Amino acid sequence: MSERKEAPSKEFEAKATLKISDIDMRFKNEVKKIPGGERLMICFQCGTCTADCPIARFSESYRPRKILRMAQLGLKDMVLSSEQLWLCAACYTCVDHCPQDVEISSVIRALRNIAVREGYMPPVFKELAAAILETGLAYRIPELRLKRRQEAGLPQLPKADLKSVSKLFNRIGFSKVVEKGGNSNARA
Amino acid sequence: MPELEYLLFLGCAIPYRVLSYEISARKVAEKLGIELVEMPDYNCCGLPLDPASHDVMLTLATRNLCIAEKQGLNIMTLCPGCAGTLRKVNKMLREDRHEREKVNGYLKDVELEFKGTIEVKHLMQVLAEDVGLEKIKETIKKPLTNLSVAEHNGCHVVRPQKHIGFDDPENPKILKSLIEVTGAKCLDYIDETECCGAPVVGVNDKIPLSLARDKLSHMKAVNAQAVITVCPFCHMMFDTNQSRIERMFNETYGMPVLHYPQLLGLAMGFSPEELALKELRVDASKVVSLI
Numbered sequence: 320m321s322e323r324k325e326a327p328s329k330e331f332e333a334k335a336t337l338k339i340s341d342i343d344m345r346f347k348n349e350v351k352k353i354p355g356g357e358r359l360m361i362c363f364q365c366g367t368c369t370a371d372c373p374i375a376r377f378s379e380s381y382r383p384r385k386i387l388r389m390a391q392l393g394l395k396d397m398v399l400s401s402e403q404l405w406l407c408a409a410c411y412t413c414v415d416h417c418p419q420d421v422e423i424s425s426v427i428r429a430l431r432n433i434a435v436r437e438g439y440m441p442p443v444f445k446e447l448a449a450a451i452l453e454t455g456l457a458y459r460i461p462e463l464r465l466k467r468r469q470e471a472g473l474p475q476l477p478k479a480d481l482k483s484v485s486k487l488f489n490r491i492g493f494s495k496v497v498e499k500g501g502n503s504n505a506r507a
Numbered sequence: 508m509p510e511l512e513y514l515l516f517l518g519c520a521i522p523y524r525v526l527s528y529e530i531s532a533r534k535v536a537e538k539l540g541i542e543l544v545e546m547p548d549y550n551c552c553g554l555p556l557d558p559a560s561h562d563v564m565l566t567l568a569t570r571n572l573c574i575a576e577k578q579g580l581n582i583m584t585l586c587p588g589c590a591g592t593l594r595k596v597n598k599m600l601r602e603d604r605h606e607r608e609k610v611n612g613y614l615k616d617v618e619l620e621f622k623g624t625i626e627v628k629h630l631m632q633v634l635a636e637d638v639g640l641e642k643i644k645e646t647i648k649k650p651l652t653n654l655s656v657a658e659h660n661g662c663h664v665v666r667p668q669k670h671i672g673f674d675d676p677e678n679p680k681i682l683k684s685l686i687e688v689t690g691a692k693c694l695d696y697i698d699e700t701e702c703c704g705a706p707v708v709g710v711n712d713k714i715p716l717s718l719a720r721d722k723l724s725h726m727k728a729v730n731a732q733a734v735i736t737v738c739p740f741c742h743m744m745f746d747t748n749q750s751r752i753e754r755m756f757n758e759t760y761g762m763p764v765l766h767y768p769q770l771l772g773l774a775m776g777f778s779p780e781e782l783a784l785k786e787l788r789v790d791a792s793k794v795v796s797l798i
Contacts, residue, residue: 354561354606373701377717405558405710410702411666415676422667431558443709444559451567455550458523468522471530471783476522479550483617487570490613493563 343395350390353432355425362387368413368423374406381406383413383423390430399434405441435496448497452488455479511637513583513628514575515543516593519551520739521585524747527783528739531768532585532630534782538646538775539638546582548574552589553596565606566613568596572627573619582627587738590629591663595670597627629664631737631767632673635681643688648776650690653797656770657694657731658682659722659745661738662702676700685767686735689774693735697725705740719744720752723760733763733794735770742766746788763791773798 350356362384369375369384381403389398398404404427413423435444447457454460455478465476488494521529536543553567571593575582584590600607601623611620628636634643658679665676674681679700686693701722704715723745726734736742746764753759764787772782773795784791 373698373704373718374707374714377704377714377721381714402710406707406714408662408702408704408706408715409557410662410706412662412676412700412702414667414669428558428561432561435559440559441710444556447555448559448563451551451556456519456522457551457555458519460522464522464524464526467526471526473526473529473533474545476517477545477547477549480548480617483570484550484567486616487566487613488563490616491560491562491566493560496560 337394341397342393344393346393346395347391349433350426350429353429355422356429358419358421359387359390359426361419362391362417362421362423362426363419364388365418367416367418371412371416373410373412374408378403378406383407383427386430387421387423387426390426398430399437399439404430404434438499440496445497448488448493452481452485452494452497455481455484511540511633512542512544512580513633514546514578514580516546516549516552516571516575516582516584516589516627518584518586518589518739519555520588520743525739525742525766527769527786528585528742528766530783530786531766531772531777534777535768535771535775538772539634539643541583541633541638543583544578544580546571546575547578552584552586552592554588554592557592562609562613564592565596565600565610568592569600569610569614569621570617570619572597572600572625573614573621575625575627576622579625581625583630583633584627585630585737585739587629587661587663588740590627590632591666591671593627597623597625598670629673629737631664631681631685634685640684640688643685643771647689647774649774649798651770651774651798652690654691654732654794655694655730656686656691656733656735656765657696657726657729658686658699658735659703659741660700661736661741664737682735682737682767686770689771691770691774694726694729694731696729696731698722699725703738703741703744705744708744715744716748716752716755719748720756720758723749723752723762724758726762727760731762732797733765733770733791735765735767737767749789761789763787763789763794765791765794 366384407427553564557564683693704718769782
């Protein structure tokens with residue numbers, strides 16, 4: 320579990336004035352190209368996602384509506400480097416409740432995918448990726464647990480063909496991201 | 508294929524930390540005549556890496572689907588995350604030619620091709636849709652009539668509705684009816700449909716633990732004697748993390764958290780040992796004493 324804690328006071332480094340140089344007009348198109356991000360611009364900021372978000376209830380700074388607004392406006396660096404981007408639990412309540420049928424959590428996932436490409440990846444994803452490459456599963460199963468399986472009379476765990484898994488990671492270009500990643504640049 | 512034959516997709520979290528779910532699920536499946544074939548050569552469903560790369564998620568999920576297609580069997584999962592992911596990807600690739608061709612392009616390197624010939628179901632769906640409440644009822648030997656429990660559904664079994672199409676996420680009834688068939692009473696409580704917060708634990712623990720604590724307090728308020736889950740992650744949030752929550756908020760819950768198959772198994776007459784109740788972090792002997 321990561322040591323990093325949320326720091327609401329530094330939320331998005333809120334600025335009184337935005338400069339034109341803070342804005343990337345093409346950013347919205349970049350988001351729309353990723354499956355799930357297509358309907359970003361249809362969000363009309365009603366805030367239903369945020370009102371119904373279980374994480375927002377317990378966080379002083381996580382507001383999905385705000386993340387979508389920043390993406391719409393093209394505040395690329397601000398949104399990609401924000402720690403709040405990683406707080407969506409993907410419970411999909413916002414997807415079911417959105418009156419505009421914007422897949423809010425999928426837009427957030429698309430933003431995360433771009434953030435990872437740009438070097439902002441919470442370390443936990445590097446750990447997960449490494450475990451999948453080495454074992455086929457997202458967690459390394461301890462010897463003790465494998466022994467316990469045997470004692471309980473459970474069948475042995477199958478072994479994934481790791482060559483295939485690693486070939487696929489390479490083919491998608493994700494192995495490079497993993498090597499370079501694990502970067503906790505997400506602003507704390 | 509026999510009517511109730513499935514490839515069992517175990518995923519990662521269950522073999523890692525939640526063996527009691529697998530042990531009890533296999534017991535009740537056998538009693539219900541569900542034949543489980545071990546899924547060979549599977550990898551992680553892909554969901555944990557979706558935030559990092561959507562294409563990696565799609566490809567890992569599809570590799571599993573292709574393996575099942577080769578076996579000619581439908582998949583059953585115990586984890587809602589795996590079920591939701593595999594179902595969604597299965598549907599998406601059937602409907603979206605562009606995405607299908609892209610993923611099949613990747614999979615060509617490992618000599619696989621997605622055809623869309625199998626279905627994926629979570630245990631709860633298999634029980635409700637394929638086995639049916641009537642047949643489950645016939646296996647009940649010791650109705651749990653002294654027991655009042657709260658349910659926690661697991662988001663990915665029902666959401667997003669347009670991709671999953673099972674039960675009503677705003678007013679879920681299926682887990683309730685599966686609980687009531689055991690003779691136990693299923694209580695309503697505030698914010699019942701809310702997420703447990705588990706997926707955020709990797710980057711922040713305060714928020715998900717506060718969320719789980721909120722749910723536990725609502726369950727306690729209606730005097731639930733246990734919580735029933737159908738997800739390894741929800742189970743870890745409420746069971747494994749319960750003592751942490753108690754310390755963090757200086758409160759006492761002592762709320763046993765049972766996997767649904769453990770509850771059903773008790774009603775079928777299996778012993779607590781056979782259902783691995785001892786492996787639960789929060790002592791469940793109170794529940795057993797009420798049977």
